[in-house]
Amino acid sequence: MADKEYDGSAGIEASAAKILTRAITLEKEARLQAALICYQEGIDLLFDALKGCKDSAKKKHFRDKLEEYMTRAEQVKTRVNHLKAAGKYHDQTKIEENSTGHSYASLFQPYFDEFVREVWVEDAYIRSYHQVNNFLRFCEFVVTRCKNVRAIHLKTTHDDYGNQDQQISNLESIRASLKSREIKLVIMFSSSLHDREIRLDTGWILKIGRGLDYFKKAEKFSLGFFDMDMRPCHST
Known part of the structure; x- marks a missing residue:
């Protein structure tokens, strides 16, 4: 043999x-x-x-x-x-209705690296519980990918539906968590915010039609509840 x-x-x-x-x-x-x-x-x-x-x-x-x-x-x-x-580089991704595989890591990985030190997020809808959770997931992605990041700036609007105190409390919790890693979270509120974009100090600008809130709701104990790559998305 x-x-x-x-x-x-x-x-x-x-x-x-x-x-x-x-x-x-x-x-x-x-x-x-x-x-x-x-x-x-x-x-x-x-x-x-x-x-x-x-x-x-x-x-x-x-x-x-x-x-x-x-x-x-x-x-x-x-x-x-x-x-x-030449200032002409442009890359576009179309997210189809109910498609999956579009977590922040899957979409944004090519642009976030060890050279990123500062990130600016402008999104009017970081207000309700699930929207603040989306922002937290985005921060986790940034911290994981960008080992030299030192500041994340968020510009959003106040919650006008009676949950403003809870919105601020949730964002302050994220600020405290980032501070423990020596990362500063700067929060600004604006009443006239319309554009939704992410800017990096490396020069990249990411325009997102629906902002960070492009995921559909996932039921508890169903695939996609934790793994965002498995969660269906809205078209954007």
Whole structure:
């Protein structure tokens, strides 16, 4: 009975192929920043597959693929930098009614990194309990992704339906929690706030048609109650 040596590169290659196919799709849709993230993740997996491969022919295959996708990633990066320099870079995502997979991390990951130190949120509807919860989830995402963030600014409106004290109390709790991590939360209230956007000190501006409140209500003990990628969304 012949001994066989296990080669785990096949499974890694399959995962890499899936991510790199997604990268190519995003590139064709001109969602270049998101495409770059996928290219990098796929390239990292190909490197792992190469390291774990025992077959010389497959090693050559992985090296060829690495060269191909590293070249594509570099070309996309160059395009993004040229568009940024010209002030013309624009990326758009359409969220369909009842679609899933649109958590803050899934949507915003390409733009939030260790270079972000300050974030500004303008959203008139951070008022009711579930809306403040959305803002808290967004803050958790920022803290997780941006290890050097030092301040988050929120501009919103007062709750006009008798829950203003509760709104302020909930936001103050978030402020105290962020302060424990040496992150400042600056809260401003405006009676004439209409635009909904997120701005980063790295230059990115994210316009959101419905603001942070684009998730539909999820029933308790149903998928999507905690995992926002599983929660159906409103069209935006």
